[in-house]
Amino acid sequence: MNDFFTFQITLFFACLCFLQTGFEFIFELHSQRKVQFLGGLYITSALIFLSPLSYIFFIIPILTITSSTYLLKKPYNGGSDQLLFYVSFGLFIGRYLEDHQFSLSPIFLFLSFLICLTYFYAGWVKFRSSSWQNGRAFWQSSYLSCYGPLSPKTSSSKIITQLILVFELLFPLSLFHPFLAIIFIIGGMSFHLGNIYLLGLNRFFWTWVICYPSLLWIAKNYHIF
Amino acid sequence: MSAKNYFKIPFFRLLFPSWGFFDTTSGVASLEWQLASANQPHTWQSFPQKIQRKWFHYFFNPKGNFFHYWNHHCQLLFHLSQTLSPEEFQNSEAFQRIKSEVLRKVPHHCSHWKIRLSYLDLDAQKTTTIFETSFEN
Known part of the structure; x- marks a missing residue:
């Protein structure tokens, strides 16, 4: 398993994770407009992870989680949101390293x-x-x-x-x-x-x-x- | 973090990890609501409501996550009820948020409804009503 493949698998799993949250927010029966907006942000973030976009765009998933915490007044699911925030930060740095051909x-x-x-x-x-x-x-x-x-x-x-x-x-x-x-x-x-x-x-x-x-x-x- | 300050701290601090999952479980708070009319008895309904287990919840469980989100609010409400006066408690952001969410479930034609917060001591298996109030739409 080389660096590139490991990082791509990691991004794929991150995409699945954001898609799962995004669709749950959008299809949540009791959801309000702001929750559906957050769902859209999560799905956008998921697509960014799969895209060849520059590391700058990887700020969007980080902003998505902070927006979610801000709009819902607390992390939606405590520990999983906290870990996802740090993972997204790691993937942002990871894409930067990948773009500049540094070791991952x-x-x-x-x-x-x-x-x-x-x-x-x-x-x-x-x-x-x-x-x-x-x-x-x-x-x-x-x-x-x-x-x-x-x-x-x-x-x-x-x-x-x-x-x-x-x-x-x-x-x-x-x-x-x-x-x-x-x-x-x-x-x-x-x-x-x-x-x-x-x-x-x-x-x-x-x-x-x-x-x-x-x-x-x-x-x-x-x-x- | 004290419950009193939970909604006052900068939001980004909420992302600081604690990861002490289920470290204290000596009791569980629960919230119930009922319609209140003089001529008709109504049953208490729990909020958030428990759900049936389904196979697809491994991938997609919005109602379950909704339950956890609001159930955590109920646990916070219990801690607030222990530290604040009844007036402060009712004016707290956590209470107002949960009240407006419950209000979404109250039919529009119903003018009176009640909320009560209970605490189940898991060791003694004893439920105590902590707070009860009624509202008029």
């Missing part, structure tokens, strides 16, 4: 660092919480689900919580070997698909997937073992 490795490193930080920090916060350690927080967090809460099953909640904790805390190890990267990417995708099933948080899947090609590239080219 700083961008892959940046995106890999971001994704490792998100998983590790989320795991660290859970590790310090007693309700996460005993599994209670797993079914408690399901009360925030758009599908309704789960029934409390202490043993399975505890096992699932421990698996999530281990996965999140060990995720930075994926930087050290391509095989580990593939294992953790499969784990990450399963984790996010589970989140969609339980909580309906589909935007997290599409946002986090953008960083996976960079992680694989770093693991392949800078692996320690």
Whole structure:
């Protein structure tokens, strides 16, 4: 997987992520005019990622997310909007480096660092919480689900919580070997698909997937073992 | 970040990452509304409403994301209710935003309606009404 191909795959995933948000905004039944305007901005940003346009145009996706936060008074889906903002900034710099024929490795490193930080920090916060350690927080967090809460099953909640904790805390190890990267990417995708099933948080899947090609590239080219 | 200042801080600061997903889940706030007429009883309806799970939600789930957006507002409302006086609470931007969104669901011919904010303590499994008020269109 060379620099160019990895970056194009990353842009393709970013395009899918922005398209998904854009269409959700436009087709949202309760949407107001400003939400539909935001939907249009997201779709425009998605098309920019697929186009051969100069890096200057890559400011539009960054402005789209800031406009969304400004008009809706808060990020639409908290963490996924925050990561998408930083990813869009990374892709802006990435296109600049590509246009000027510099190495893209700083961008892959940046995106890999971001994704490792998100998983590790989320795991660290859970590790310090007693309700996460005993599994209670797993079914408690399901009360925030758009599908309704789960029934409390202490043993399975505890096992699932421990698996999530281990996965999140060990995720930075994926930087050290391509095989580990593939294992953790499969784990990450399963984790996010589970989140969609339980909580309906589909935007997290599409946002986090953008960083996976960079992680694989770093693991392949800078692996320690 | 305190709930009181949530809507006052510069918007770009909202993009600063926290990434402590679901770090505290000791209780959940929920908002309900009902039409209020003297001669006819009405049931409380939750806002935002929960949805049915569908296979295409992996790709397209606008109602689910709408739910998360407004549900987060409800959690903020609960925190505001703990720190502000009832007048300040009703004048807060978060309350006004959620009120105008609920108002969109109230039929035009209905002149009276109510809102109530409840808090479910997940450890004790006990629901408490935090705030209730009625409105006239």
